[in-house]
Amino acid sequence: MLETVDLKAKLGKADYKAAMERLDLHLAQLQRDLRTAGVPVMVVFEGWDASGKGSVLGRILQAFDPRGFKVHNINPATQQEPYWPPMARFWNLTPADGQIAIYNHSWYREVLNDRVENGVSARALQEANERIRVFERQLSDDGAVIVKFFLHIDKKEQSRRFRKLRKDPAYAWKVGKDERRRHKLYSQYAGAVEDMLRETSTPCAPWAIVPATDDRFARVTVAETLAAAFERALTTRKPHPAAKKKAPARRRTSPLDRVDLTAALDEKQYDERMEELQHELRRLQHLCYRERVPVTIVYEGWDAAGKGGNIRRLLAELDPRGYEVVPIGAPVGDERTHHYLWRFWRALPKAGHFTVFDRSWYGRVMVERIEGFATPGEWDRAYREINEFEEQLVEFGAVVIKFWLHISKDEQLARFEARQNTPHKRWKITEEDWRNRERWNDYWAAVSEMIERTSTIGAPWTIIAGDDKKYARVQALQTVVDRVSERLKARK
Numbered sequence: 001m002l003e004t005v006d007l008k009a010k011l012g013k014a015d016y017k018a019a020m021e022r023l024d025l026h027l028a029q030l031q032r033d034l035r036t037a038g039v040p041v042m043v044v045f046e047g048w049d050a051s052g053k054g055s056v057l058g059r060i061l062q063a064f065d066p067r068g069f070k071v072h073n074i075n076p077a078t079q080q081e082p083y084w085p086p087m088a089r090f091w092n093l094t095p096a097d098g099q100i101a102i103y104n105h106s107w108y109r110e111v112l113n114d115r116v117e118n119g120v121s122a123r124a125l126q127e128a129n130e131r132i133r134v135f136e137r138q139l140s141d142d143g144a145v146i147v148k149f150f151l152h153i154d155k156k157e158q159s160r161r162f163r164k165l166r167k168d169p170a171y172a173w174k175v176g177k178d179e180r181r182r183h184k185l186y187s188q189y190a191g192a193v194e195d196m197l198r199e200t201s202t203p204c205a206p207w208a209i210v211p212a213t214d215d216r217f218a219r220v221t222v223a224e225t226l227a228a229a230f231e232r233a234l235t236t237r238k239p240h241p242a243a244k245k246k247a248p249a250r251r252r253t254s255p256l257d258r259v260d261l262t263a264a265l266d267e268k269q270y271d272e273r274m275e276e277l278q279h280e281l282r283r284l285q286h287l288c289y290r291e292r293v294p295v296t297i298v299y300e301g302w303d304a305a306g307k308g309g310n311i312r313r314l315l316a317e318l319d320p321r322g323y324e325v326v327p328i329g330a331p332v333g334d335e336r337t338h339h340y341l342w343r344f345w346r347a348l349p350k351a352g353h354f355t356v357f358d359r360s361w362y363g364r365v366m367v368e369r370i371e372g373f374a375t376p377g378e379w380d381r382a383y384r385e386i387n388e389f390e391e392q393l394v395e396f397g398a399v400v401i402k403f404w405l406h407i408s409k410d411e412q413l414a415r416f417e418a419r420q421n422t423p424h425k426r427w428k429i430t431e432e433d434w435r436n437r438e439r440w441n442d443y444w445a446a447v448s449e450m451i452e453r454t455s456t457i458g459a460p461w462t463i464i465a466g467d468d469k470k471y472a473r474v475q476a477l478q479t480v481v482d483r484v485s486e487r488l489k490a491r492k
Helices: 013-037 053-061 109-117 122-141 155-167 177-184 186-200 215-236 267-291 307-315 333-337 361-365 376-396 409-421 423-428 431-438 440-454 469-490
Strands: 041-047 069-073 100-104 145-152 207-211 295-301 323-327 354-358 399-406 461-465
Touching: 013 215, 041 053, 041 215, 053 069, 053 100, 053 215, 109 122, 109 186, 122 145, 122 186, 122 376, 145 215, 155 177, 155 186, 177 186, 186 207, 207 215, 267 307, 267 469, 295 307, 295 469, 307 323, 307 354, 307 399, 307 469, 361 376, 361 440, 376 399, 376 440, 399 469, 409 423, 409 431, 431 440, 440 461, 461 469
Parallel strands: 041 100, 041 145, 069 100, 145 207, 295 354, 295 399, 323 354, 399 461
Antiparallel strands: none
C-alpha cells in the first residue's frame, strides 16, 4: 500500500497558490454549510515523525472559522487514563453537531506503538482494531463525517528532515530519543502502518495516504480530500426522518411472564439478609478497589418499582468515596448534540469504583422508541450499539450488572395512589407517570424485546420480582455480591 504512493509528487508555487486560494473559499463555505446542517466532522492526522503534520494542519485551518473547530493533540495515555476503557477518552473528544474536531494523532497512536514496541499479542491488536471500527461506525451511523490522513515520507526523507531540525535550536527539541528510536524502527513501523491502514479503512471512515515529500502538494491534497468528503456528506445527507409513535408488536411470550411476583420476605428474614449482604458488599468494594475492578450497575424498571429505595439499600454500607449514582433523564444541552452514548461514556466508573445508573442508555429502546423521540432506524440500531458498548466494558474488566425491577400493574396502581395521597411522597408522582401507565402494554413489549436482545453472557439482565420491596432489595444485593465475587475469583 505505502509502496504504491508516489513520493516524488510535487506542485509548483504558482499552481499551489491558485489551488489554495480556491480551496480556502470553498472549505470556508462548506464549513458553514456543515454547521447549518448540524453535521459533526472528525479529521484524523497521522503520519511519520517530521512528515509535516503541523505545517499541513496549520495551513488548512486558515480556511476555517476558529469558532467552529477544535484541535486535539493526542499524547500517550497519562497515568490516569488506563483507569477507564481504552475508547473512553476519545468518546469524550467527539464533536457536537455542526462542529469540527481535528486530531493531531489519535486512537491509532497506541495501536501502532503497542504492536512495534510493546509486543502485544495478535489477538489484542485484533480487539483494538475492532474497538476502533465500532467507534467510527457508531459515530458515522449517527451522522458524523470521518476523514483520516496518513502523511507519508520515506526513511531517507525523514532522516534529512531530522538533520535540518537539529540544526536550529528552536526546532531541535522535535527530534528527541523517541523520534530517533522510531526512525531506527522505520521498517517495523511501516509494516504496522500497512496493517493499520488495511484493517481500519472502511467505507464510513476511509484512510487517505498523502505523499508528503513536497509540502505544497501535501497541503493541496489534504484540502481537496476534505472538500470532497464534505461535499459528499452534504449531498448524500438525507433529511432526518420524523420519528413516529408506533406501538411495539405484542409478544406471545416474554421473560417477564416467568417472574414470580408473589415472592416475599418477612421482616426478620429481611433484616438478617440485609445486614449480612451489606457487610459483604462493603468488603467486596474494598477488594474491587485493590484489584482495580470497576463495577457498573444499571437500574431500569416500571415507574414506582422501587428503584430509588433499592439503590439506597444497596449503597447504605459502602464507602461513599468509592461510588457514584448517576440519575438519567431526558438529554439536555450538549447531550442533545452528541451521539446518545456520549454522556454514558463520560460517566463510567474509574477502575476500582462503583457507578450506579438510575435509568440508563436503555432509554433509547424504551421511552425514546415508544414516545417517538428516536426513529425506527435509530432505536433498532441501538441494540447492536448497546451490546458493543457493554462488551467493551466487560473486555476492560468491568462487572456490568443490569436490573429490571418488575411489578404487576395492580401493584403499580396501588403505589401511584399511595404517593398521590401521601403529602411528603406526592412529588414522586407526575402526569408523565400516569401517561406511561396508559401505555403499559407497549412498554411491556419493548422491555421484553430489550431483555431478549441485550442480555449477553458478559452483561446479562437480572429481572427482580418487586411487588415485595424487601424481597427486591435483598435479591438485588445478592446479585451484586454474587457477580462481583465471581469477577474477583476469576482474577486469581
